[in-house]
Amino acid sequence: MATALSTKKDTKIRLQKSPTGIAGLDEITEGGLPKGRPTLICGEAGAGKTLFGIEFIVKGATQFNEPGVFVAFEEKSDELAANVASLGFDLKKLVQEKKVRLDYVHIERSEIEETGEYDLDGLFIRLGYAIDAIKAKRVVLDTLENLFSSLSNEAILRAELRRLFEWLKTKGVTAIVTGEKGSNQLTRQGLEEYVSDCVILLDHRVQNQISTRRLRVIKYRGSMHGTNEYPFLIDNNGISVLPVTSLTLENKVSSQRVSTGIPSLDNMLGGQGFFKGSSILVSGTAGTGKTSIAAHFANAACMRRERCIYFAFEESPEQIIRNMKSINVNLEKHVKSGLLKFHASRPTLYGLEMHLLVIYKMIQEFKPTTVILDPITNLVTVGTVSDIKSMLMRLIDYLQKEQITVLFTALTLNTIINENTDEGVSSLVDAWLLVRDIEFNGERNRGMYIMKSRGMKHSNQVREFVINDNGLELVDVFLGPEGVLTGSARVAHQLMEKTENALKAFSLNRKDREIERKSSMLEAKISGLRSEFESVKDELNRIYQEEELKQEVLNQNREAMINLRKEKVQQSTKK
């Protein structure tokens, strides 16, 4: 009711529309089918025309409070009810509640003889009565052109159908007319597309043995509409159309970081890992350990007590669990505790769109924080590269909106230039790790580097990527004078360095001792010289003292002599 009111308000500005309730279609048509006017749904056999009509009626009756009349020219009412019961539409109940009316129109050609001019008043009366009986707002005629096979006067039929369309408009009902696709035109009779206000083509194409349903709005009088071909699905909930991209790029972003599960890889990413809700691509050649990285990432998410879904397109869950056990990653316990969910399917099981829908549904049910797709390259078997790109774009869009971190793995072939492949998703993802073979010195080693990682500091170095019993490890490659060394060459070089160091240390020791010896020798010499010097000094001292003594004694003697002389003089003078 609310929608009906709001559309009424807009009457002056734009065409009134009648929402179909078909997921995604109302987005493309900006509100639904033209209200009170006829719409043609055309397509080949099995394209989903009848289902489209039924869903329009059922959704109208259940969601928009618009009762509807379904006129079937092909299937009997009971058959119809039984056919759509599998989609969860309870037609019989709706009929009882007078929300839906089914009318099976049937003409047996063999019983009929045309004897002159006639018109289709019978159909008009029936339809008019049915519409009035439940105050219908919606009418579906499936498939009108059956009349052409039952009645032979084409001129009358064409005129009458024209009249029917006009009459439906005056009745004010939103009508859907289905039509089989003709060889060169949209319908066999080439009539309905001109008298309808809106034409939607349903297509069912098979490419590489896998079919994809597509829908295109060919015309829509007085309204804008998406003109692309949109893939759509029929599953147990009816039709859902998936617009190729959401129109906005306004997803919320988080600056929260999540660990990769490999500490040394976290270190390469500024020490904290990826952003939450980002998309990560791990690409590499066969056997480079992409799945192992994915498993570590899943394991890390489960260790944080977060939920994770692992979509495996190549290996069975048991196989992955077994293989990962060998590198010390126990995924089994996470599966048992319900944190980890595996969904393994062959890519060829169904088309890309179905894959996308399955992924959507699983995510909606399980509400994980981490999703892993391993590997996306296998999807190439089901679609072209551009198909996959558009699918992944929508998936990434959706996951970003839900703040779910996603990790894709992609296989690259040696023969192709790596940077160009990866299903063209490399520009879509936030982070891209490249794991590659480094073939050198008769062995094959794994090297890993970060091609890009939006919005964070990341290492620009190539790391050697080692898988051992304890898990994954990133080792700094040896950057020597001979270039980058990995594997045994790196180890050999490291050993060589070690011996060199030992030798160096040894020779240093010897030199030290020699110097010590020399110094002690010199010291001995010095002390010898010093003692010599002492003795010389002593000698000198002695001589000096002797000399002094001599002088003293001499002086004393002289004085004694003088004194003696003086006494003699005095004696003489006295005399």
Place this chain on the structure above:
Amino acid sequence: MKKQESVAVDEYVLTLFVTGASPNSVRAIANIKRICELYLAGNYNLEIIDVYQQPLLAEKQQLIALPMLLKSSPLPQTRLIGDMSDTQKVLKGLGKNNETTDGIEENL
């Protein structure tokens, strides 16, 4: 029951569905009456129904193209649509063509 059965063997039970006084309907009524009088004189039971008056009949009788003449007896049941202007086809539909083709031409 017995009487009815004996009657049903050769009596024509015809129902003509029309839509009010549309040109086709008017022509159909006039034509069928003429044909009945000419070829089935005294051996028919013609009922004319205006579908506008009984819209429920439209669904019940699987009416689409109108006017329509329903021959419920003798079997097989046949339906004739149109304004009954093609007398030959009407007679063929009524199962009378083999016996009376010559007669018509003589009459005409």
